[in-house]
Amino acid sequence: xxEPRDELILDRLIHEPGRLAILTVLSSVRxxxxxxxxxxxxxxxxxxxxxxxxxxxxGLVEIxxxxxxxxxNTNVTLTAAGRQRxxxxxxxxxxxxxxxxxxxxx
Amino acid sequence: xxxxxxxxxxxxxxxxxxLFGIPLGVLxxxxxxxxxxxxxxxxxxxxxxxAGAACLPIARYYNAxxxxxxxxxxQQARGAVAAVIGVAVLAGVWLLLRGRADWSLDLxxxxxxxxxxxxxxxxxxxxxxxxxxxxxxxxxxLVAGALPVWHGEDPTSIGLVLAGAAVMMSGVFxxxxxxxxxxxxxxLDREDSxxxx
Numbered sequence: 001x002x003e004p005r006d007e008l009i010l011d012r013l014i015h016e017p018g019r020l021a022i023l024t025v026l027s028s029v030r031x032x033x034x035x036x037x038x039x040x041x042x043x044x045x046x047x048x049x050x051x052x053x054x055x056x057x058x059g060l061v062e063i064x065x066x067x068x069x070x071x072x073n074t075n076v077t078l079t080a081a082g083r084q085r086x087x088x089x090x091x092x093x094x095x096x097x098x099x100x101x102x103x104x105x106x
Numbered sequence: 107x108x109x110x111x112x113x114x115x116x117x118x119x120x121x122x123x124x125l126f127g128i129p130l131g132v133l134x135x136x137x138x139x140x141x142x143x144x145x146x147x148x149x150x151x152x153x154x155x156x157a158g159a160a161c162l163p164i165a166r167y168y169n170a171x172x173x174x175x176x177x178x179x180x181q182q183a184r185g186a187v188a189a190v191i192g193v194a195v196l197a198g199v200w201l202l203l204r205g206r207a208d209w210s211l212d213l214x215x216x217x218x219x220x221x222x223x224x225x226x227x228x229x230x231x232x233x234x235x236x237x238x239x240x241x242x243x244x245x246x247x248l249v250a251g252a253l254p255v256w257h258g259e260d261p262t263s264i265g266l267v268l269a270g271a272a273v274m275m276s277g278v279f280x281x282x283x284x285x286x287x288x289x290x291x292x293x294l295d296r297e298d299s300x301x302x303x
Binding site for chain 2: 024090
């Protein structure tokens, strides 16, 4: 029996390429700072900042602004909800890929 | 978007900060010089302090240009496992091949070079996975050390020089890989880009 269609609806907040990249990078570390996220995702400062704000508002990341050696440093951590949502999203994408590679029903 | 590439880049970042290998390599070579008597023993603590001091600007360079991360718990556990297994292999192989114990095989090989190469190969395999330069550099050290030509005097000091040179070379290649992965150092503002817009 096939799975219900609504289970394959993608999370629009996470599916945006910039936010998907940020959450994917954060899912493989405990935390990362703004400079590293910019390096890893290739986003501009403005775009990264805007995406992080949206992710923080959605409760998917925690942002800590601190000073390291008297210089401002923004540290970002994935929340438990964020970790769950990004894992589920990649599962959904994987399922979609598998479905698309299945032979069409006669 | 390649999920695996993003995850691997983040997971390997700490290891790829290869410039730390240069002071470490110099320190290993200095141990050989002390063994040969070419350098007084009292100079060694100073050299350790100098190597530690050299690591500070390197850390600052990486933090400023590539950022800071805290590895995941899984990555930290892998690092600890790699260190424990690597050190056990280093000590075990060194003693087995050319130690003073009764059970030593006392082979005409450079036991330190072989043991260090295995230590690095095992560490790479567990912690970050092999890259071509790891296999070439540590494989070459392993082969050089395992050649049965090391008769006579204890060749540990030559092994230390070879290992120190290999650590520096591997570090430079790791750093080059980091630059290829994350881009050249320098300003990150690319406001003209439309990535993620």
